[in-house]
Amino acid sequence: xxxxxxxxxxxxxxxxxxxxxxxxxxxxxxxxxxxxxxxxxxxxxxxxxxxxxxxxxxxxxxxxxxxxxxxxxxxxxxxxxxxxxxxxxxxxxxxxxxxxxxxxxxxxxxxxxxxxxxxxxxxxxxxxxxxxxxxxxxxxxxxx
RNA sequence: GGUGCGGAGCGGCGGUCGCCGGCGGCCUCGGCCGUCCGGAGGAAAGUCCGAGCACGACAGGACACGGCGGUGGGUAACACCCACCCGCCCGACGCCAGCAAUGGAUCGCGGGCGAGGGAAAGUGCCACAGAGACACAGACCGCCGAUGGCCGGCAACGGCUCAGGCAAGGGUGAAAGGGUGGGGUAAGAGCCCACCGCCCGGUCGGUGACGACCGGGGCAAGGAAAACCCCGCCGCGUGCAAGACCAAGCAGUUCCGCGUCCGGGCUCGUCCCGGGCGACGGUCGGUCCGGCCGGAAGGAACGGGUAGGUUGCUCGAGCGACGUGGCGACACGCCGCCCAGAGAAAUGACCGCCCCUGGCCCAAGGCCCGUCUCGCCCGAGCCCCCGUCAAGUGGGCGAGACUGGGAACCAGAGCCACGGACAGAACUCGGCUUACGCUCCGCACCCGAU
RNA sequence: CGGGGUGUAGCGCAGCUUGGUAGCGCGUUUGACUGGGGGUCAAAAGGUCGUGGGUUCAAAUCCCGCCACCCCGA
Numbered sequence: 001x002x003x004x005x006x007x008x009x010x011x012x013x014x015x016x017x018x019x020x021x022x023x024x025x026x027x028x029x030x031x032x033x034x035x036x037x038x039x040x041x042x043x044x045x046x047x048x049x050x051x052x053x054x055x056x057x058x059x060x061x062x063x064x065x066x067x068x069x070x071x072x073x074x075x076x077x078x079x080x081x082x083x084x085x086x087x088x089x090x091x092x093x094x095x096x097x098x099x100x101x102x103x104x105x106x107x108x109x110x111x112x113x114x115x116x117x118x119x120x121x122x123x124x125x126x127x128x129x130x131x132x133x134x135x136x137x138x139x140x141x142x143x144x
Numbered sequence: 145g146g147u148g149c150g151g152a153g154c155g156g157c158g159g160u161c162g163c164c165g166g167c168g169g170c171c172u173c174g175g176c177c178g179u180c181c182g183g184a185g186g187a188a189a190g191u192c193c194g195a196g197c198a199c200g201a202c203a204g205g206a207c208a209c210g211g212c213g214g215u216g217g218g219u220a221a222c223a224c225c226c227a228c229c230c231g232c233c234c235g236a237c238g239c240c241a242g243c244a245a246u247g248g249a250u251c252g253c254g255g256g257c258g259a260g261g262g263a264a265a266g267u268g269c270c271a272c273a274g275a276g277a278c279a280c281a282g283a284c285c286g287c288c289g290a291u292g293g294c295c296g297g298c299a300a301c302g303g304c305u306c307a308g309g310c311a312a313g314g315g316u317g318a319a320a321g322g323g324u325g326g327g328g329u330a331a332g333a334g335c336c337c338a339c340c341g342c343c344c345g346g347u348c349g350g351u352g353a354c355g356a357c358c359g360g361g362g363c364a365a366g367g368a369a370a371a372c373c374c375c376g377c378c379g380c381g382u383g384c385a386a387g388a389c390c391a392a393g394c395a396g397u398u399c400c401g402c403g404u405c406c407g408g409g410c411u412c413g414u415c416c417c418g419g420g421c422g423a424c425g426g427u428c429g430g431u432c433c434g435g436c437c438g439g440a441a442g443g444a445a446c447g448g449g450u451a452g453g454u455u456g457c458u459c460g461a462g463c464g465a466c467g468u469g470g471c472g473a474c475a476c477g478c479c480g481c482c483c484a485g486a487g488a489a490a491u492g493a494c495c496g497c498c499c500c501u502g503g504c505c506c507a508a509g510g511c512c513c514g515u516c517u518c519g520c521c522c523g524a525g526c527c528c529c530c531g532u533c534a535a536g537u538g539g540g541c542g543a544g545a546c547u548g549g550g551a552a553c554c555a556g557a558g559c560c561a562c563g564g565a566c567a568g569a570a571c572u573c574g575g576c577u578u579a580c581g582c583u584c585c586g587c588a589c590c591c592g593a594u
Numbered sequence: 595c596g597g598g599g600u601g602u603a604g605c606g607c608a609g610c611u612u613g614g615u616a617g618c619g620c621g622u623u624u625g626a627c628u629g630g631g632g633g634u635c636a637a638a639a640g641g642u643c644g645u646g647g648g649u650u651c652a653a654a655u656c657c658c659g660c661c662a663c664c665c666c667g668a
Contacts, residue, residue: 078568090493271614318651370649370657
């Protein structure tokens with residue numbers, strides 16, 4: 001959508017998404033569905049920024065990561081908000097097995113918030129998601 | 145080809161990875177699987193009206209408050225839609241004037257707009273300007289001064305404008321109290337007359353708004369009700385986070401659940417602490433005996449609000465053909481169809497080919513410009529000529545010719561690129577309003593060719 | 595989902611009820627006082643009254659639509 005989206009997208013080699021990989025589902029269990037789960041992630045207060053995108057993180061004690069999205073009405077009208085959430089969900093779905101895991105194999109709950117911006121491409125969101133999750137993981141490893 | 149009205153569609157095909165709901169399987173009962181089925185709109189938007197539905201309140205009526213307002217119809221209903229009436233505006237086909245370009249007027253015609261009841265029920269308002277602003281009004285500039293008065297004159301009459309008469313003209317203003325023409329008069333005036341307008345009454349036509357005609361009235365009755373108001377009609381409140389159900393737990397309420405003896409204490413209550421006996425409850429136990437435990441700790445019943453789950457939740461004033469009735473909105477009949485139901489919120493991502501659009505480039509062509517020729521129209525501004533006419537320059541339109549020029553525009557084999565409107569269901573419908581690009585279809589009218 | 599409010603000069607606000615002149619404070623500009631600044635005094639400039647329609651002779655004001663922002667309730 002933005003002409004300068006290429007600045008955020010050095011040509012990342014697409015990771016192979018063939019049948020050799022584990023499943024790329026995005027089911028109900030991959031989502032945060034209650035306000036108290038969002039509150040828990042917010043109170044942990046581990047957040048990383050990249051441009052207009054902010055990521056909150058909290059270990060969830062499960063074998064899979066979970067995603068929560070909080071896209072306010074300031075981002076745009078409903079069509080644009082829906083498009084942004086679809087892009088972020090797709091990025092999470094494709095990257096879910098490359099996101100960091102703790103030593104015991106458990107993963108993190110992630111909450112993503114955005115400020116208004118000209119939308120990026122899917123590859124740019126995948127790269128941002130991976131790097132932000134790694135950065136948050138490093139912060140948790142230091143604190144424990 | 146153009147204009148107007150109405151309707152339909154929204155990129156297509158293939159592949160890979162996914163999402164929501166349904167159905168069907170499998171099992172470790174919570175998940176997994178399926179060459180299975182369905183999956184955004186005309187505005188889903190704004191939330192401006194009208195309803196359904198749900199709960200609460202409610203005998204009936206009146207007041208208050210709010211909304212609506214030509215007439216008739218449509219509808220579940222409406223501030224919506226249809227038809228008609230009235231008023232206003234535009235056009236110029238017909239009309240008039242002009243040699244013509246063109247201009248003018250008002251009806252018929254065509255198109256558009258209108259929140260369009262009542263201002264002789266009442267209250268208030270109409271700034272500034274103006275003499276006067278709603279009062280059977282108003283003498284600023286004006287007009288007259290017939291009649292009466294004064295002066296002059298024998299008189300006819302003349303003068304003064306003192307009394308007074310006048311709403312025709314000027315001027316002010318958004319608006320000055322019917323209009324035009326004639327008579328009349330001292331000057332004037334619906335004072336009188338004709339026509340037009342207005343009001344009242346009647347007849348006829350129409351369901352009606354209203355219209356036509358006839359008769360009467362000399363005109364009294366300004367604007368504004370999207371100022372208050374009056375009249376008529378309509379209207380209970382809250383809204384799916386309405387509301388209903390389920391399990392668990394909690395606050396709370398009610399009921400049940402110790403009598404007796406001895407000792408001690410004090411704030412002397414039939415209170416507190418300790419002990420014995422008996423009953424009661426629980427527990428061990430198949431049962432009894434018995435043991436252990438219990439004494440305001442518990443048990444039973446009722447039971448919110450919030451959070452959770454289920455439901456409300458999509459078969460409905462439904463959609464699509466066809467037929468009938470109606471000018472139409474629409475109604476009826478019959479046949480066929482099932483078409484999203486989430487709940488931190490689904491319909492997406494990527495790749496390839498094609499379609500549309502945009503840009504680059506460009507041969508011929510269309511096209512444009514120029515020159516020449518021909519035809520038609522305008523008419524006296526300029527130049528020239530002239531006694532005038534005529535002709536020429538000039539302006540406009542059309543046709544043809546050019547091995548003349550141009551590449552902005554049209555079209556286009558090819559290449560490239562991003563772009564593909566407005567916009568996302570949240571209880572459901574009917575409207576309104578606003579945003580919006582392109583394609584296709586139907587009807588009506590106009591122009592050109594055949 | 596429902597309800598309410600605001601939009602006027604660069605900034606903050608009056609004026610709207612009862613329609614006819616758009617005003618106040620700060621700021622800006624110019625001049626004077628001062629050697630200069632500040633300050634004071636004097637004068638001036640500056641407004642499609644958010645936007646599009648309607649009613650009216652006349653609209654910031656009355657009515658309707660739209661836009662933007664803010665607040666409240668569940």
